[in-house]
Amino acid sequence: MTTTALPGFADAVHDAQGSFRKLLEAMAHPGRIVTVPGPRAVPQGLDPATASLLLTLCDGETPVWLDAAAEAVAGWLAFHTGAPVASATGVAAFAVALAPLQMPALDGFDWGTDEVPEASTTLIVQVKALADDAGWTLRGPGIATQARLSVAGLSQNWCTDRRAMQAAFPRGVDVVFTCGHRVAALPRTTIMES
Amino acid sequence: MNAMTEPVAEDGYNFAFLDEQTKRMIRRAILKAVAIPGHQIPFGSREMPLSYGWGTGGIQVTAAVIGRDDTLKVIDQGADDTTNAVSIRGFFRRMTGVATTERTDQATIVQTRHRIPETRLAEGQVIVYQVPIPEPLRWLEPRETETCKMHGLAEYGAMHVKLYEDIVRYGRIETAYDYPVMVNGRYLMRPSPIPKFDNPKMDRMPALQLFGAGREKRIYAVPPYTSVKSLDFEDHPFEVERWEHCCALCGSNDSFLDEIVVDDSGNRAFVCSDTDYCGERRAQGHQGAGMPAGYGQAAADGAAPGRKGD
Amino acid sequence: MYVAVKGGERAIANAHAWLAEERRGDPGVPELSIAQIREQQRLAVDRVMTEGSLYDPDLAALALKQARGDQVEAIFLLRAYRTTLARFGASLPLETGRMTVRRRVSAIFKDVPGGQVLGPTFDYTHRLLDFTLAANGEPPAAPVAEAPLADTLPPVIDVLNRERLIEAEVVPADEAPPADLTREPLRFPASRAMRLQNLARGDEGFLLALGYSTQRGYGRNHPFAGEIRFGEVTVELEAPELGFAVELGDIELTECQMVNQFAGSKTEPPQFTRGYGTSFGHGERKAMAMALVDRSLRAAELGEEVSSPAQDTEFVLYHSDNVEAQGFVQHLKLPHYVDFQSELTVIRAMRRAAAQTAEAALAEAAE
Structure with missing residues (x-):
């Protein structure tokens, strides 16, 4: 079976809705780890959650930037969503990084403008491990007091850049981490303490 | 697919x-x-x-x-x-x-x-x-x-x-x-x-x-x-509406009240705007002073649009 | 006895049943068929198609029947149906120069190549009620010209084009295809393509009043009706898998090319400018009003002072849509008693405070 011929969601309407609702929960509660329904099969290299989010969010109106490790899924993505591949990080609605350590610097993506901050890129970063009992201490909208999130395989620079980005609000990028069937979000409002 | x-x-x-x-x-x-x-x-x-x-x-x-x-x-x-x-x-x-x-x-x-x-x-x-x-x-x-x-x-x-x-x-x-x-x-x-x-x-x-x-x-x-x-000012802090009445149905004194004109001479009654909240309170046994006598009898079956000739 | 308004599903269902009965009217009078509306109320159908942004005379006729002849309601029905339809693609630009013309008039030359063609028009009818129509009389057959019109008539504006007396309308090769206003929100500054889309869907009465206001001096732009034409044009769709365009069929269309006040600069010699209007079917009033407003919305681009309502892009584009406007105006019918209660509370408190102040002042004066 070729990559493109792999089946998508078992139920395009309700799986997309279920996946979106979980992502919305994650985005509304930064740091919280949620589980999303996966498609019936995933192309090699993609975790079910990554594939699920792409099927849920992308279409012909959303250019998607793929890192080198994700390039092989371009055909699958185009077949199932019609999303064009973005030639550069700065023009992508979504960016998919399967190799977080090699990820371009955060300021290489579109942060939007002060007037149109929603024009920013949303990053989907697939990681080796996610945990909510260690790691960064998070505060901000969506968090009652504080939350924890530990993400494996990010560079120290990435964390420094992410903290620096906080000063640019409302400009910035929202980040969604995926791991297996699990998802956690780090919208631009979230303050990473340590 | x-x-x-x-x-x-x-x-x-x-x-x-x-x-x-x-x-x-x-x-x-x-x-x-x-x-x-x-x-x-x-x-x-x-x-x-x-x-x-x-x-x-x-x-x-x-x-x-x-x-x-x-x-x-x-x-x-x-x-x-x-x-x-x-x-x-x-x-x-x-x-x-x-x-x-x-x-x-x-x-x-x-x-x-x-x-x-x-x-x-x-x-x-x-x-x-x-x-x-x-x-x-x-x-x-x-x-x-x-x-x-x-x-x-x-x-x-x-x-x-x-x-x-x-x-x-x-x-x-x-x-x-x-x-x-x-x-x-x-x-x-x-x-x-x-x-x-x-x-x-x-x-x-x-x-x-x-x-x-x-x-x-x-x-x-x-x-x-x-x-x-x-938005407010230090010398003019934000305040919310208050009523001198309680809900006539459930007696609530902390909910938003609708003012209902109950008869042709303009008398008023005050009842909760939140119908679920009011109903739940009454189910728990809370009671207000009651609606004025006679109110609501004609309204009780008011579901018909009221057509001519009826 | 005052009855507080409480709705219910039964009240709504009963109201709709009553509406259906009113729609039918006296059952002793034969019911209108969709074909009758389509054929005999054609201009109403055309307006509903134009402002409903959907070319389908049968559906527009159905909408008019369902809406009891209310045009804005019919436009709303057609739009709400249109929004559920899948989009297969965008047609190639219509070649109105190749229109099979039924009517074509120009006000800027006495005669034009191909001639002035009055066609089926209300113009020059004396507006006297025709009582023979009340008696269901069949009209006498219209005389037929000895020789048919040429297959296509060259646009009058081409005459000015050749002399370069009017601004050229060159589409830059790298211009992105226009966005679809029914899929994307309006954003400013709005391109001319977006403005024209908005105006084409816009309420005829609103555009008529705005266009009229420019003639009365609120942003005057010296219009001449360069050409108004009505007839059939072919709709073509590029089929990527075939590599050529396929004809989808013919639609009736009205087009107005307005020739306006000239402009020039140090680099450009003086030239006339343009305003453009169009509508599905036969809709001259709409097309002409649209052309006037299109031109007035170009004021800033042409270096003219923007001082009148018809030149104010946000004002015009945000208020032209009758489906939006009817909804918001009529939503005032919905209960607002919670907000009104808030206002009552505030106004009573303010009056109490004012009375206390007055009393205090009186007491002070008495001392």
Whole structure:
């Protein structure tokens, strides 16, 4: 079976809705780890959650930037969503990084403008491990007091850049981490303490 | 299977009326709205089978969010039985088949016009507000191009000046509903035309708050536990409406009361605007002083539109 | 006895049943068929198609029947149906120069190549009620010209084009295809393509009043009706898998090319400018009003002072849509008693405070 011929969601309407609702929960509660329904099969290299989010969010109106490790899924993505591949990080609605350590610097993506901050890129970063009992201490909208999130395989620079980005609000990028069937979000409002 | 072929509901429409492409577009806007609390996201609002101004923004947001497992409550003026609430609830029942409820604590999604329920909303619930005019600066500056810049620069001095002029002129801020709020210390936002009585409920609310303006094509949001402050001044702190009465039905002295003209000579009674809250209190044994004698007998069977010749 | 308004599903269902009965009217009078509306109320059908942004005479006729002849309601019905339709693609630009013309008039030359063609028009009818129509009389057959019109008539504006007396309308090769206003929100500054889309869907009465206001001096732009034409044009769709365009069929269309006040600069010699209007079917009033407003919305681009309502892009584009406008105006019918209660509370408190102040002043004066 070729990559493109792999089946998508078992139920395009309700799986997309279920996946979106979980992502919305994650985005509304930064740091919280949620589980999303996966498609019936995933192309090699993609975790079910990554594939699920792409099927849920992308279409012909959303250019998607793929890192080198994700390039092989371009055909699958185009077949199932019609999303064009973005030639550069700065023009992508979504960016998919399967190799977080090699990820371009955060300021290489579109942060939007002060007037149109929603024009920013949303990053989907697939990681080796996610945990909510260690790691960064998070505060901000969506968090009652504080939350924890530990993400494996990010560079120290990435964390420094992410903290620096906080000063640019409302400009910035929202980040969604995926791991297996699990998802956690780090919208631009979230303050990473340590 | 190609993602473009969707299962179709029995009556020829997709689940929740909107096509999947439209839902994706709205869902992306909602995610951005949650990530930038209080900021209005333009979206490709569709022409719905209900009139603009009658809740098309809220309906589109609800349609993009709702799933088979949800339980939906729809209120207008706090009541589940007002005609437009009945109509919108009927639309979703027909287009999704989901369970509906009048109980605030049993709903997963509450779509509302003009009120926030008295029963405190909990984490995991979503409240969807129908918004007529999303732009808080609109009465001060009609031009979109200008208000965009003002939000970009967080240049909200004009609103403070306007409120202060009220104080100078009337001795108080005369805005009674749709009272402007500051979200997360950054964006000035319209809470939709809820009475200012409801404003404090928005602050650090555990539920997710989504706002849809269909005609004006904007979506915005307040995530859970987010600061929502009504604008005020040190010497004129924000205050909410108070009544000298209790609810005539349930005796509540802390809910928003509707003033009902009970007879032709203009006598009034005061009852809870939130019909579920009032009913629940009465079920628990709370009682008010009662409606005036004779009131409601003709209204009790008022469901017929009252046609000529009857 | 005053009865508080409480709605219910039964009230709504009963109201709709009553509406259906009113729609039918006296059952002793034969019911209208869709074909009758389509054929005999054609201009109403055309307006509903134009402002409904959907070319389908049968559906527009159905909408008019369902709406009891209310045009804005019919437009709303058609739009709400249109929004559920899948989009297969965008047609190639219509070649109105190749229109099979039924009517073509120009006000700027006495005669034009191909001639002035009055066609089926209300112009020059004396507006006297025709009582023979009340008696269901068949009209006498219209005389047929000895020689048919040429297959296509060259656009009058080409005459000015050749002399370069009018601004050229060159589409830049790299211009992105226009966005679809029914899928994307309006954003400013709005391109001319977006403005024209908005105006084409815009309420005829609103555009008529705005266009009229420019003639009365609120942003005057010296219009001449360069050409108004009505007839059939072919709709073609590029089929990527075939590599060529396929004809989808013919539609009736009205087009107005307005020739306006000239402009020039140090680099450009003076030239006339343009305003453009169009409508589905036969809709001259709409097309002409649209052309006037299109031109007035170009004021800033042409270096003219923007001082009048018809030149104010945000004002015009945000208020032209009758489906939006009818909804918001009529939503005032919905209960607003919660907000009104808030206002009552505030106004009573303010009056109490004012009375106390007055009393205190009186007491002070008495001392």
